[in-house]
Amino acid sequence: MDSNRIILNYLDNKDYEGCKEFILWLLEAVKGYGVKLVDPGTAVLWSWGRGYGLDVDDPVEPYSLTPRDIVEGLCRVNLELGLPHPLHVHCNKLGIPGNCETTLKTMDAVSRLSSDKVILHITHVQFNAYLGGNWYDLGTGSEKIAKYVNTHKHVSLDMGQIDFGTATTMTADAPFEYALFHMARWKWLGTDVEAEAAAGIVPYKYRRRNFVNALQWCIGLEIALLVEDPWRVMITTDHPNGAPFTRYPKIMTLLMSKRFREEVMKKLNRRALRKAILPSIDREYDLYEIAVMTRAAPAKLLGLERTKGHLGIGADADVAIYDINPKELDPSRDYEKYLKAFKRAEYTIKSGEIVVMKGEVVNEVYGKTFYVKAKTKLEEEIYGEVEKFFREWYTVELQNYIIAEHELRNPQPIYVGGA
Known part of the structure; x- marks a missing residue:
C-alpha cells in the first residue's frame, strides 16, 4: 500500500481518519x-x-x-x-x-x-x-x-x-x-x-x-x-x-x-x-x-x-508428526536423519483429517480464506471518495475491482474496528 496514490493523498493531507476508512474499505474490497x-x-x-x-x-x-x-x-x-x-x-x-x-x-x-x-x-x-x-x-x-x-x-x-x-x-x-x-x-x-x-x-x-x-x-x-x-x-x-x-x-x-x-x-x-x-x-x-x-x-x-x-x-487440528525420537537422536550430530524426517512428515493432519501419510499426499482439505472486515458500517463519504478516485485515476471499473464474498470458496472474515 506504500505507493497507493489514494493512501498517499490521505497521508499527505494528514487525514488519518480518512486513511483508516479507506484502508478498511480496501482490505474488505479485495479480501486482504x-x-x-x-x-x-x-x-x-x-x-x-x-x-x-x-x-x-x-x-x-x-x-x-x-x-x-x-x-x-x-x-x-x-x-x-x-x-x-x-x-x-x-x-x-x-x-x-x-x-x-x-x-x-x-x-x-x-x-x-x-x-x-x-x-x-x-x-x-x-x-x-x-x-x-x-x-x-x-x-x-x-x-x-x-x-x-x-x-x-x-x-x-x-x-x-x-x-x-x-x-x-x-x-x-x-x-x-x-x-x-x-x-x-x-x-x-x-x-x-x-x-x-x-x-x-x-x-x-x-x-x-x-x-x-x-x-x-x-x-x-x-x-x-x-x-x-x-x-x-x-x-x-x-x-x-x-x-x-x-x-x-x-x-x-x-x-x-x-x-x-x-x-x-x-x-x-x-x-x-x-x-x-x-x-x-x-x-x-x-x-x-x-x-x-x-x-x-x-x-x-x-x-x-x-x-x-x-x-x-x-485449537484447529492442524498437526505435523515426524518420525523422530529426540531422546535417541541428537540434532547436532544426527542432522541427516532430522533433515530426512522434516522433508517427509510421517503424518500431516489438516482440520482433523489426515492429508499426508508416510510422506505421501493421501487427501485434500480445502482451507479457509481469512480477510479483514469492518465491524461497523463505514462512513458514507468514503464510498463517494473512492468512486471519485477511481473515475479520475483508474481504467478498471470500481465494481470489477471488488472481490465479492461469494467468489471465495470458504471465506472467514476477521472483524476489526468499531466497538
Whole structure:
C-alpha cells in the first residue's frame, strides 16, 4: 500500500481518519488481510524511471512525504484500526550494499509508538542486512540487526534465507528487479499496477562459489541465530525469491546443527566466509524453538493464536508428526536423519483429517480464506471518495475491482474496528 496514490493523498493531507476508512474499505474490497509496504514510495518515482536506492528520508515527489512518513503514518493507522497483523515492511534499498542502516532507521521510525508489543514486521531481512559501499566490499550487518531486535520489543523479523540453485525473483520492488536484470544479464519482466504499485520478475541462480551469494546465505542464518527470542524471528525464504518454501526442512536443520552448517561452508566462497561471522556462532536451536519459530510465532504474528500454533483446547487440528525420537537422536550430530524426517512428515493432519501419510499426499482439505472486515458500517463519504478516485485515476471499473464474498470458496472474515 506504500505507493497507493489514494493512501498517499490521505497521508499527505494528514487525514488519518480518512486513511483508516479507506484502508478498511480496501482490505474488505479485495479480501486482504494486512498492510504491506514494499520499498515505501518507490513505485511513485518509478513511474518516471526513478526511485532506485530511495532512502528513508528522501522525498517521494510530488508528495511532501518521505518513506519514513509513510512507514510511521501507516503504522499508526494499523495500530488504531487494530488489524490482526503488524505493519509488514519490505524495507527501502533492498539488495543494495549498505542497506543495513536503512533497515535500522526503518525499525526505529516507529519505536515511539510502542515499547512492549510487536507493531512492525520486517520481512526477508537478509536482503536488507548488508554493510559496505559496493558489491566487492559487501559485509554482514547481522550483528547490528540482531542487537537492535534484542533490545527493542516492537519489531519482529523473518529470515529471507537463500539456498543455492535456481530461483525466480518476483517482487513489487520494480527498480530492484530492473537492477538485478542488469546484473544477471538474463531475462526481465516489469509491469505497473495503475495508481498502486510496480513489479518485476527476474530468474536468478544462487551459486556457492559466488562471493555475494555465499555471504547472503551466511547472513540469513546469522540473524536467526543471533536474535535471542524465537517468537520474533521466523523462517522464510521469501518464496520464491531466495528459494522455494520446500527448503524449509533444510533451514530448520541448519539452525539445529552447527556440524551441518560447517559441512555446507566447506563448499562456499572462502572470502565470503572470512567476512561472515557464521563460522564463529555455536548456537543450535532445539526442537521447542523450531516449533515456536515455525508454528506458534507465525500464528501469533498473524493474530490467529487462539486457534493456530498450539495443541490446546479449541485449537484447529492442524498437526505435523515426524518420525523422530529426540531422546535417541541428537540434532547436532544426527542432522541427516532430522533433515530426512522434516522433508517427509510421517503424518500431516489438516482440520482433523489426515492429508499426508508416510510422506505421501493421501487427501485434500480445502482451507479457509481469512480477510479483514469492518465491524461497523463505514462512513458514507468514503464510498463517494473512492468512486471519485477511481473515475479520475483508474481504467478498471470500481465494481470489477471488488472481490465479492461469494467468489471465495470458504471465506472467514476477521472483524476489526468499531466497538
